[in-house]
Amino acid sequence: MTEVSSQVLSDSQGTATVFAGDYLNKLSGERIERECRAKLNEGCREIIVDFSGTEIVNSIGISILMGVIDAASGIGARVVFAEPNKMTTELFDMLGLTRHVEIRA
């Protein structure tokens, strides 16, 4: 398993990129949610969650991502899910998350 990334990249346009790691579960998910909320509080208005290295997202991961979406929409920020694999994209689609975020291949 690769290290669950807590790396956050920010640019001057108020965009933060958070890496989801290879398995988005409770442990990694809660860390990601904390980072996203911190970035939103700092003024970021676009959160990019990078799924390029993500193989699996479980139910807890979904719940946490919905928390991020909810927090972002509450302050008018947008969330982008970048490079999710096919299975993850289908899961997001099936559960309706794609209605709230932009999927960037």
Add this chain to the structure above:
Amino acid sequence: MKLQDMRSTNFSRFAAERNKLVHTFGALAEIGQEVSNKHNFQETIRTSLHLVLGSLGIMRGGVVRYTRFENELNMVSARGLGDDFPFGMSLCYEDERQFLANGLYPIECDQARVLPFFQVYDRSIGQAKIELFVPLVVRDELLGGIFLGEKASGEQYTSYDKEIICAMGRHIAVAISQRNLMAELERRADENRRLYDDLKMTYKDTVKAFAAAIDRKDKYTEGHSVRVGKYSEIIARELGWGEEEIEGAAFAGYLHDIGKITVERKIINAPYRINAKESSELNKHPGAGFEILQPIRHPYAGVPLAAKYHHERLDGRGYPDGLYDREIPYIAKVVNLADAFDAMTSDRPYRRRRSAPEVFEDLQRNTGKQFAPELVTALLRGMMKELSGESKDKTFRKMLGREYMESEGLMPIVRTALNGLAPTSPLTFVAYK
């Protein structure tokens, strides 16, 4: 539509259904595992809520626990409900509570406004966009509920979704039920502990009353039982015993002479050295004490044995059974020393108490014959601590009097006596008779 297109559409739908099943059953399995693991209750509920929301893509929700005494639903874990959502919600009406306890099935909040609960909290429920409330019930008992908001897909909840929610709700209800049982057990354990403490207090008061009654019978040795209890306590503490055992030693001391209540007052109070017949009568008091104390369930072990054997000696010349060193119960040896020390340091009708040098010479002379050396050391060490100020305890001063404790040369006498004692009983390895 061509047959090939229809097949392709059906296949896609089938694949989507299969993925949904895999996802929700994965969550169902995880929630079962979560509840059966011995995690912290709060954490279990938090994770379970994540699983419910994540399995069906529900934007927000909360799990509440019902408290019978306050008739309230209290929030255990919430996600996305906002700070204004009430932490505690009253369920005022019995018929409403009974209605909710009827079974575990999702109630659509829109259609539930006939119930007072949904009327009272309509604004909060509406603001948080709550669509479903699922009562959590185990064996017809309402344990809590789950509030669920809208689905991320914007779709209505299907009957399939509701079945999944119910299945997960059952697990959460079990977790709450287990927590309630644990809380009940803890409450009962606390209650038992309190009852036990009360009982012990009653026992202590009764024992002290008995000790006072014994001492009242013997006007010349007033306070003897209490003093023996105190000295026994000091010896036990110096031996490094635990608090319970120290208390036990004190109570064994308080009650050691209880058998004297069966001895004629004129013998006990005789202002002269009693004759052989009277002495034989008096010597029955350890056995009588044992008979009195044995049927009682004491919170401390050894109290009846201390009464029976507190006149035994290590060299086998004691009574009633003439036991040798290791045959004598240890608590009886403690009380024996405390008893003898008090006898030596108290006035009797036919003699004055002995001076400190005489007392410590007697203790040294009889160490290994009547008294166990480590016990004499413990008693002297306790006294030394008080004399040197190392201990703030003033028991010896209270028992012996200021004059005795401040008599010149007491400290060097005690120190010399302490230094002259062998660490263990010389009779410990002597064969029994």
